[in-house]
Amino acid sequence: MSTAQLETAVIDRSLREADPEVARELTGELGRQRSELSMIASESYTHWAVMEAQGSVFMNKLAEGYAGLRYSAGCDHVDAVERLAVARAKSLFDAEHVNVQPHSGAQANAAVYDALLDPGDTILALDLAHGGHLTHGMRLNFSARFYHCVAYHVRPEDSLVDMEEVERLAREHRPRLIVAGWSAYPRQLDFSEFRRIADEVGAYLMIDMAHFAGLVAGGVHPNPMPYADVVTSTTHKTLGGPRGGMVLCRGEHAARIDTAVFPGQQAAPLAHTIAAKAVAFKIAAGAEFRDCQRRTVAGARIIADRLSTPDVAAAGIKVLTGGTDVHLLLLDLRESELTGRQAEDRLQEIGISVNRNTIPFDTRPPLITSGLRIGTSALATRGFTAYDFTAIAEVVASALLPGPDVLELRERVARMADKYPIYQALSADLD
Ligand SMILES: *Cc1c(COP(=O)(O)O)cnc(C)c1O
Numbered sequence: 001m002s003t004a005q006l007e008t009a010v011i012d013r014s015l016r017e018a019d020p021e022v023a024r025e026l027t028g029e030l031g032r033q034r035s036e037l038s039m040i041a042s043e044s045y046t047h048w049a050v051m052e053a054q055g056s057v058f059m060n061k062l063a064e065g066y067a068g069l070r071y072s073a074g075c076d077h078v079d080a081v082e083r084l085a086v087a088r089a090k091s092l093f094d095a096e097h098v099n100v101q102p103h104s105g106a107q108a109n110a111a112v113y114d115a116l117l118d119p120g121d122t123i124l125a126l127d128l129a130h131g132g133h134l135t136h137g138m139r140l141n142f143s144a145r146f147y148h149c150v151a152y153h154v155r156p157e158d159s160l161v162d163m164e165e166v167e168r169l170a171r172e173h174r175p176r177l178i179v180a181g182w183s184a185y186p187r188q189l190d191f192s193e194f195r196r197i198a199d200e201v202g203a204y205l206m207i208d209m210a211h212f213a214g215l216v217a218g219g220v221h222p223n224p225m226p227y228a229d230v231v232t233s234t235t236h237k238t239l240g241g242p243r244g245g246m247v248l249c250r251g252e253h254a255a256r257i258d259t260a261v262f263p264g265q266q267a268a269p270l271a272h273t274i275a276a277k278a279v280a281f282k283i284a285a286g287a288e289f290r291d292c293q294r295r296t297v298a299g300a301r302i303i304a305d306r307l308s309t310p311d312v313a314a315a316g317i318k319v320l321t322g323g324t325d326v327h328l329l330l331l332d333l334r335e336s337e338l339t340g341r342q343a344e345d346r347l348q349e350i351g352i353s354v355n356r357n358t359i360p361f362d363t364r365p366p367l368i369t370s371g372l373r374i375g376t377s378a379l380a381t382r383g384f385t386a387y388d389f390t391a392i393a394e395v396v397a398s399a400l401l402p403g404p405d406v407l408e409l410r411e412r413v414a415r416m417a418d419k420y421p422i423y424q425a426l427s428a429d430l431d
Pocket residue numbers: 042103104105106107109132133135181182183208209210211234244245
């Protein structure tokens with residue numbers, strides 16, 4: 001027998017055999033996710049079933065085009081999963097049309113701008129520093145380079161979106177597109193007011209629900225669909241699916257949106273990710289997911305309440321807007337002894353990952369910041385109940401107050417992580 005017959009063919013080798021270095025990092029990351037707690041508002045622990053679909057042979061399939069209209073052979077199964085994904089997303093969000101091919105949330109937004117606008121047209125969207133997203137007009141992003149982006153803001157007095165400014169800027173600049181949506185804002189937006197203003201100036205309204213799509217699916221946040229011409233989303237934040245994006249729209253915009261995604265912005269879709277999206281949409285329609293979204297919002301309220309008490313206020317830490325309606329809260333650290341960066345490091349030291357965040361009217365640079373964004377979506381997915389959120393709120397408060405007992409807090413976090421193990425099907429010794 002030749003050596004080739006004795007050894008496993010390269011195509012069939014496990015990761016551990018083929019690439020021990022990457023396998024070691026994968027094991028390390030699994031260990032990190034198991035032993036730490038993610039409170040990064042844009043993260044989730046996705047379902048094992050989603051990962052199975054994502055890491056599957058669908059990855060091999062070239063499927064340019066749409067279900068039933070491909071440019072290559074052998075697409076029966078890809079067609080079937082794409083149809084499943086589309087039908088499930090339509091029913092989940094009550095949408096007339098859905099495109100599940102965008103590779104990411106940013107690609108979904110790019111496709112919508114491409115579909116509805118000409119280069120140089122005006123977009124009115126929330127300022128990045130006030131909670132908006134890069135793709136809503138950040139200076140270095142394609143949105144600001146190809147379009148004329150005008151920003152609205154939150155009010156200094158209560159950190160809520162200034163709808164009077166939105167109306168004033170809309171009348172002044174006559175945007176072709178108004179964007180409502182956020183990456184760091186702890187409240188629900190007034191969709192009907194955005195619709196009224198868009199109608200008044202003859203603009204399209206795009207609602208970017210990248211962050212709160214899971215809350216919508218779970219019935220704990222109003223559905224933007226009835227108000228918007230187009231809704232965009234990621235599938236990996238509160239929705240708990242694979243990393244990716246999607247566009248939902250009224251039937252009248254369907255053809256333009258589809259053409260803008262393919263061939264406008266992308267070539268072949270990620271068939272494996274579309275399969276994983278289909279799985280995530282099925283799970284998101286279930287009772288367990290609804291319960292998870294309820295625990296998510298309840299958990300954020302519990303933490304916001306704990307961080308609004310006099311001991312925390314005395315340390316100069318404020319909860320922006322005084323609370324939350326969603327899965328995240330924002331801390332204003334301008335008057336505390338901690339910068340956003342230091343607060344992030346402090347929590348990381350005890351095993352909780354969060355992210356520092358610019359807050360409105362921040363005086364510190366974006367790599368330091370005076371804010372902290374704390375989310376509950378990942379922990380609710382892991383199983384956290386109101387009882388656990390009360391305990392973690394205490395841990396977070398203790399960590400941010402002066403003179404924390406780091407060792408003791410780290411042990412408490414480790415015990416809570418052990419209480420909710422993840423991915424039992426994955427072997428702990430990949431390497
Ligand atoms: C996260 C996010 C996006 C972009 O998603 P990516 O998948 O990272 O490209 C777009 N819009 C908003 C509001 C987001 O929060």
